[in-house]
Amino acid sequence: MATHEGLTSGTVEPADIDHGAHAFPPFDSANFSSTLIWLAISFGVLYYLLKKIALPRVEDILETRQGKISGDLKEAHLAREKSEAAAAEHEKTIAAARAKAQALAQQTQAKISAENDAKRHSLESDLAAKLNAAEKQIFETKANAMANVETVAADAASAIVERITGAPADKAAIASAVSKVQA
Numbered sequence: 001m002a003t004h005e006g007l008t009s010g011t012v013e014p015a016d017i018d019h020g021a022h023a024f025p026p027f028d029s030a031n032f033s034s035t036l037i038w039l040a041i042s043f044g045v046l047y048y049l050l051k052k053i054a055l056p057r058v059e060d061i062l063e064t065r066q067g068k069i070s071g072d073l074k075e076a077h078l079a080r081e082k083s084e085a086a087a088a089e090h091e092k093t094i095a096a097a098r099a100k101a102q103a104l105a106q107q108t109q110a111k112i113s114a115e116n117d118a119k120r121h122s123l124e125s126d127l128a129a130k131l132n133a134a135e136k137q138i139f140e141t142k143a144n145a146m147a148n149v150e151t152v153a154a155d156a157a158s159a160i161v162e163r164i165t166g167a168p169a170d171k172a173a174i175a176s177a178v179s180k181v182q183a
Contacts, residue, residue, distance in 0.1 A: 153178045 025031055154174050161169035 150175075150178050153181070 026035060154171070157174045157178065158169040158171065161174070
Protein backbone atom coordinates (compact mmCIF):
# COMPACT_ATOMS: atom_id res chain seq x y z
CA MET A 1 0.00 0.00 0.00
CA ALA A 2 1.19 3.30 -0.92
CA THR A 3 0.67 6.14 1.43
CA HIS A 4 0.56 9.65 0.40
CA GLU A 5 1.05 12.05 3.19
CA GLY A 6 -0.66 10.05 5.82
CA LEU A 7 -3.42 8.65 3.67
CA THR A 8 -3.66 5.11 2.71
CA SER A 9 -5.16 3.89 -0.45
CA GLY A 10 -7.26 0.76 -0.48
CA THR A 11 -9.78 -0.73 1.88
CA VAL A 12 -8.84 -1.29 5.35
CA GLU A 13 -11.10 -2.43 8.13
CA PRO A 14 -10.99 -0.58 11.37
CA ALA A 15 -9.41 -2.71 14.00
CA ASP A 16 -11.96 -2.03 16.72
CA ILE A 17 -15.04 -3.52 14.91
CA ASP A 18 -16.08 -7.00 15.87
CA HIS A 19 -18.57 -8.46 13.45
CA GLY A 20 -19.80 -11.33 15.54
CA ALA A 21 -20.27 -9.47 18.80
CA HIS A 22 -23.07 -7.07 17.81
CA ALA A 23 -26.49 -8.16 16.37
CA PHE A 24 -29.16 -6.12 14.48
CA PRO A 25 -30.71 -3.78 17.11
CA PRO A 26 -34.36 -4.92 16.77
CA PHE A 27 -33.26 -8.49 17.19
CA ASP A 28 -30.91 -7.73 20.02
CA SER A 29 -32.31 -9.28 23.23
CA ALA A 30 -31.04 -6.33 25.26
CA ASN A 31 -33.40 -3.98 23.34
CA PHE A 32 -36.32 -6.45 23.26
CA SER A 33 -38.26 -5.09 26.26
CA SER A 34 -38.01 -1.46 25.19
CA THR A 35 -39.06 -2.46 21.65
CA LEU A 36 -42.17 -4.20 23.05
CA ILE A 37 -43.04 -1.16 25.16
CA TRP A 38 -42.74 1.17 22.15
CA LEU A 39 -44.74 -1.31 20.10
CA ALA A 40 -47.52 -1.31 22.73
CA ILE A 41 -47.44 2.51 23.00
CA SER A 42 -47.48 2.92 19.19
CA PHE A 43 -50.27 0.39 18.84
CA GLY A 44 -52.27 2.09 21.64
CA VAL A 45 -51.83 5.56 20.07
CA LEU A 46 -52.72 4.21 16.61
CA TYR A 47 -55.76 2.39 18.04
CA TYR A 48 -56.86 5.55 19.89
CA LEU A 49 -56.45 7.70 16.75
CA LEU A 50 -58.31 5.19 14.61
CA LYS A 51 -61.09 4.83 17.19
CA LYS A 52 -61.55 8.56 17.84
CA ILE A 53 -60.79 10.10 14.45
CA ALA A 54 -60.67 7.76 11.46
CA LEU A 55 -63.36 5.18 12.28
CA PRO A 56 -66.05 7.75 13.21
CA ARG A 57 -65.43 9.50 9.89
CA VAL A 58 -65.70 6.20 8.02
CA GLU A 59 -68.83 5.33 10.02
CA ASP A 60 -70.39 8.73 9.21
CA ILE A 61 -69.57 8.26 5.55
CA LEU A 62 -71.09 4.76 5.57
CA GLU A 63 -74.23 5.96 7.43
CA THR A 64 -74.61 8.91 5.06
CA ARG A 65 -74.19 6.63 2.10
CA GLN A 66 -76.67 4.10 3.51
CA GLY A 67 -79.14 6.91 4.21
CA LYS A 68 -78.76 8.23 0.66
CA ILE A 69 -79.23 4.74 -0.78
CA SER A 70 -82.30 4.16 1.42
CA GLY A 71 -83.73 7.55 0.45
CA ASP A 72 -83.10 6.89 -3.22
CA LEU A 73 -84.75 3.46 -2.92
CA LYS A 74 -87.78 5.01 -1.18
CA GLU A 75 -88.02 7.66 -3.92
CA ALA A 76 -87.72 4.95 -6.56
CA HIS A 77 -90.48 2.90 -4.90
CA LEU A 78 -92.71 5.97 -4.64
CA ALA A 79 -92.02 6.86 -8.26
CA ARG A 80 -92.79 3.28 -9.31
CA GLU A 81 -96.04 3.30 -7.30
CA LYS A 82 -96.98 6.64 -8.87
CA SER A 83 -96.22 5.34 -12.35
CA GLU A 84 -98.21 2.15 -11.68
CA ALA A 85 -101.12 4.25 -10.38
CA ALA A 86 -100.87 6.52 -13.43
CA ALA A 87 -100.78 3.47 -15.71
CA ALA A 88 -103.84 2.01 -13.97
CA GLU A 89 -105.64 5.36 -14.27
CA HIS A 90 -104.63 5.53 -17.92
CA GLU A 91 -106.01 2.02 -18.50
CA LYS A 92 -109.25 3.04 -16.74
CA THR A 93 -109.49 6.13 -18.93
CA ILE A 94 -108.88 4.09 -22.07
CA ALA A 95 -111.46 1.48 -20.99
CA ALA A 96 -113.99 4.23 -20.23
CA ALA A 97 -113.30 5.88 -23.59
CA ARG A 98 -113.71 2.55 -25.38
CA ALA A 99 -116.99 1.88 -23.56
CA LYS A 100 -118.19 5.40 -24.35
CA ALA A 101 -117.19 5.04 -28.00
CA GLN A 102 -118.90 1.66 -28.22
CA ALA A 103 -122.06 3.04 -26.60
CA LEU A 104 -121.98 6.02 -28.96
CA ALA A 105 -121.50 3.69 -31.93
CA GLN A 106 -124.45 1.57 -30.77
CA GLN A 107 -126.60 4.67 -30.28
CA THR A 108 -125.63 5.95 -33.71
CA GLN A 109 -126.33 2.53 -35.23
CA ALA A 110 -129.72 2.40 -33.49
CA LYS A 111 -130.52 5.96 -34.62
CA ILE A 112 -129.51 5.19 -38.21
CA SER A 113 -131.52 1.95 -38.13
CA ALA A 114 -134.55 3.81 -36.76
CA GLU A 115 -134.20 6.51 -39.42
CA ASN A 116 -133.81 3.87 -42.14
CA ASP A 117 -136.83 1.97 -40.81
CA ALA A 118 -138.87 5.17 -40.74
CA LYS A 119 -137.77 6.04 -44.29
CA ARG A 120 -138.51 2.47 -45.44
CA HIS A 121 -141.96 2.52 -43.81
CA SER A 122 -142.66 5.93 -45.33
CA LEU A 123 -141.47 4.74 -48.74
CA GLU A 124 -143.45 1.50 -48.41
CA SER A 125 -146.62 3.42 -47.47
CA ASP A 126 -146.02 5.85 -50.37
CA LEU A 127 -145.50 2.93 -52.72
CA ALA A 128 -148.58 1.14 -51.32
CA ALA A 129 -150.64 4.30 -51.84
CA LYS A 130 -149.31 4.68 -55.39
CA LEU A 131 -149.95 0.97 -56.03
CA ASN A 132 -153.55 1.33 -54.75
CA ALA A 133 -154.02 4.42 -56.88
CA ALA A 134 -152.55 2.61 -59.90
CA GLU A 135 -154.77 -0.44 -59.31
CA LYS A 136 -157.80 1.83 -58.95
CA GLN A 137 -156.84 3.65 -62.15
CA ILE A 138 -156.31 0.32 -63.93
CA PHE A 139 -159.71 -0.90 -62.69
CA GLU A 140 -161.37 2.34 -63.85
CA THR A 141 -159.54 2.20 -67.17
CA LYS A 142 -160.54 -1.44 -67.56
CA ALA A 143 -164.13 -0.61 -66.66
CA ASN A 144 -164.12 2.27 -69.14
CA ALA A 145 -162.49 0.08 -71.75
CA MET A 146 -165.02 -2.66 -71.14
CA ALA A 147 -167.84 -0.12 -71.42
CA ASN A 148 -166.38 1.12 -74.68
CA VAL A 149 -165.84 -2.41 -75.96
CA GLU A 150 -169.58 -2.90 -76.23
CA THR A 151 -169.93 0.32 -78.14
CA VAL A 152 -166.93 -0.43 -80.34
CA ALA A 153 -168.12 -4.01 -80.93
CA ALA A 154 -171.63 -2.79 -81.75
CA ASP A 155 -170.28 -0.14 -84.14
CA ALA A 156 -167.92 -2.68 -85.77
CA ALA A 157 -170.69 -5.26 -86.13
CA SER A 158 -173.01 -2.62 -87.56
CA ALA A 159 -170.37 -1.51 -90.09
CA ILE A 160 -169.63 -5.13 -91.08
CA VAL A 161 -173.35 -5.93 -91.57
CA GLU A 162 -173.87 -2.74 -93.55
CA ARG A 163 -170.91 -3.48 -95.75
CA ILE A 164 -171.90 -7.05 -96.43
CA THR A 165 -175.56 -6.39 -96.91
CA GLY A 166 -175.45 -2.87 -98.13
CA ALA A 167 -178.38 -1.95 -95.84
CA PRO A 168 -178.18 -0.39 -92.41
CA ALA A 169 -178.10 -2.92 -89.55
CA ASP A 170 -180.64 -3.27 -86.80
CA LYS A 171 -179.12 -1.65 -83.76
CA ALA A 172 -181.21 -3.56 -81.25
CA ALA A 173 -180.23 -6.93 -82.75
CA ILE A 174 -176.55 -5.99 -82.76
CA ALA A 175 -176.69 -4.77 -79.10
CA SER A 176 -178.41 -8.01 -78.06
CA ALA A 177 -175.78 -10.12 -79.88
CA VAL A 178 -172.82 -8.15 -78.35
CA SER A 179 -174.24 -8.49 -74.81
CA LYS A 180 -174.68 -12.29 -75.28
CA VAL A 181 -171.03 -12.59 -76.36
CA GLN A 182 -169.72 -10.60 -73.37
CA ALA A 183 -171.63 -12.57 -70.84
